[in-house]
Amino acid sequence: MTEEIAKVYSPDAIEPRWAREWIERQLYRPPSDAAPERFALVIPPPNITGSLHMGHMLEHTEIDILMRWHRMRGASVLWLPGTDHASIATQMIVEQELGREALPQLEGKPESKSAWRREGQRRRREMGHEKFLERCWEWKEQNGGTIRRQMERLGASVDWTRDRFTMDPAYSRAVAEVFARLYEEGLIYRGKYIVNWCPRCGTAVSDLEVIHEERPGHLWYIRYPFENGKGYLVVATTRPETMLGDTAVAVNPSDERYRASVGRKIVLPLLGRAIPVVADDFVDPKFGTGAVKVTPAHDPNDFEISERHNLPRIEVIDDEARMTAEAGPYQGLDRFEAREAVVQDLRERGQLEKIEDYALSVGTCQRCKTVVEPRLSTQWFMKMKQLAAPAIRVVEDGRIRIVPENYRKIYLDWMENIHDWCVSRQLWWGHRIPAWYCEACGQVIVARETPQSCPKCHTKDLRPDDDVLDTWFSSALWPFATLGWPEETEDLRRYYPNDLMIMGFDILFFWGARMIMMGMKFMKDVPFRELYIHALVRDAERQKMSKTKGNVLDPLEVTEKYGTDAVRFALAISAAPGTDIAFSNDKVESYRAFANKIWNAARFILMNLEKPPAAFREQLAEGLQPPAGLGLGAVAAPESLALADRWIFSRLATVTRELNEALETFRFHEAASTIYHFFWHELCDWYLEWLKPEITAIHSGELPPAARAAWTNLMRVFEASLHLLHPFMPFITEELWHRLPRVRHETSLSLAPFALVGERVADPVSEKQFQIVQELIVLARNAKAETGAQKEKPSAQVASEDLRILELLRAHQETIQRLAGLKALNFTRGRMTADPSVRVGSGFDLRLLHEQSVDPAAERARLQKEKEKLERQLAQSKKQLDDQNFVSRAPREVVRGAEHRFEELSAHLKKVLEALGKMS
């Protein structure tokens, strides 16, 4: 059996097996019998076009830790998985595929992608809605499962029986229902307004999908001559090509310089159109010349001016960003070519006054980086102010807690300044807008099911709306639509509101905010009680990971290399709320070492467990089952072992409490470092070492009581540790847990209780005592190392005035000798006479009796250094105690602590000085 346990942990040998088993057994389907508590969370649905990146990995790690933790604490846990149809991303991929099929000869050419896209768009229109959507579904079936397979491999404890997709038939019905209700209430309207138009994607996009970036540009100052009489106005513009669509020039009504011009007519350069000068408060007299050209069809502000002054709207740029017939001689030019041409022509005609450098904020399409064109277009909009009000209220009054808290302000600020949302997209893949137009009478019909005839004129000639909804429209319904809404299902009753939502900051507005609005609107309740915003995973140099930079780490690759548990742990221990994570393979490597450490601790235990008689192992298995409702404690052992037992159980109790507290507040890094430190530097470094003789000894016949106690307590501590580690490292802990001796064969550690050790075993006195023993051991090792005697096994003397300390140390003499590497140890009551080799501990002195002579120069240097340090500390301490203000005003225990410290430092320094004195 011992041969079965490999010397080095190899995750690839066990992870896929457990991942499969967890799914096959449907372990993470919440039990239908009502547990006293439930904990529900829906996944932020990844795109079907995507594959897992480090951000998902972090998100899923954090969620999975919490889900496993809640589950082990007895809650009925639902983590509902699913994917998002990603309207624009999917359509672009499928179009590109179509183009590639049509033009295979472009393979490898630099311009192939955009050529394929254009060809793909053409072929889409050619094949029509039905055929194209078939292709999309086909693509989804073939490629949309990537994320699911990855999540399965990584062991996410989701309920796959409830897997959802935003275009499931039931889900789509919910989308239509929401659209119809909002339309009926007047919260959705259709109209011709300025929208953000991406000429490359060929669709409108929402404000959030426009990325603003500062770019160097120019301000062109153009002379606009008056129609009658001499003179001209000078207007400044960053986009000269739009002047072709100007229908006015605006000035501020209070601007003295232009008062006489208001109401006059101006001749638009190049085109010769006569346009008025209007007065409008929007104009800032201090900017540029104080006179603004007004292009209502291509600028949102100008559009509003045109509304106030009833100005015509002339479209000069089309949906592919080419100049229209309205642009006269510039027709057919691309907008940027037109800019060159217009500037050139103005210059030639002497109508260009000057050009200034000017940094301007350019809006680009989030998806394709093309400069977005503000364009007049008929679209569907959602009125947001009214919907936002309750969503603001629930965050203000704490019904939804946003963590970390600074995101609360960001959320509220955005919500309070919200604009109407353009929800229609000129795309085909997605939820078709449930609207029809009567060809006979022009009636607009919004309906949940396809209408048969026009309700107004009863003709049957109805044309469906061509467009689909913004993907985020459907995502906003995710917390309730996934649970069956609008049907009043059992799931909906049981799991709405969700308890928690975890997402990245990048989708707080896109998704978080909208979920809250829709939840309040349609469920009359919050979608979740807490919203935790996780960090961004950056590369080792703190750069954002991006495909173009080529610094993207594939979580699956990293996982294959180091194991899922190591990657999870590396992420968790780095995940301090509000701080981005600098991720590197080095980091993962060090937590692979941790996994290996766990593995080898188990290996040591299990190998040695072969030594006691089989009957004892069976007894041990019984002891591993904690009595229901009771926390485990230590069984009685001889005094030489009992201190370590009391100490480790006490630590275990503390660690359990700290873990719970940390996870309650999303402090993953604290939780992870707590358990890391406990397992490695307390359990392995001290407890296991302490027990080693009992564990490794071979006994003939009946096991002596000391060994029985040692084994029992060790197994309890080790098992309890596996429980605590499980949410962070599910695979290795599951594997090892199953290898423990046990009488019952339970399904999975993930369904076992989290905390086996109760608060009751906390024992501060034992912890303090253990620390004294530890201190002696460390001091002795230190003394050996500093005198170059690591290889020796010297004898040592310990002296203390405190009889209890002496007794304590004497009781653990053998262990101390073994762990410190000492040949013998003798004890003296009282103080040790000053001597260069005396070391001072808290409450005791230690001297090594070296076999070989020690270099006096090195000793003196060491003492000198110690002296300086002590003097420094003492001076500081004295200064504090001399301060009457401190002594009279600080709390008594603080003053007492300071006094105690002063005494210790003084005593220590005295000894060092004496020792130095003896040397000279």
Place this chain on the structure above:
RNA sequence: AGGCCCGUAGCUCAGCCUGGUUAGAGCGCUACCUUGACACGGUAGAGGUCAACGGUUCGAGUCCGUUCGGGCCUACCA
């Protein structure tokens, strides 16, 4: 134009909310150790004017203000 975050050991970060022993961790570094769990290991160690200045306080890495440096977000000024 507003707003947010960060600046602590060579590197990556905790600690700051709730002020009080000697400011912690991981990686890296140095010395020693292949000891029958583990070299993905063990033992010991070096390394910090907590960005700067000022304030509050008996006491500031921690609270407040200012400055400098870095990052990010929101916004309809041509």
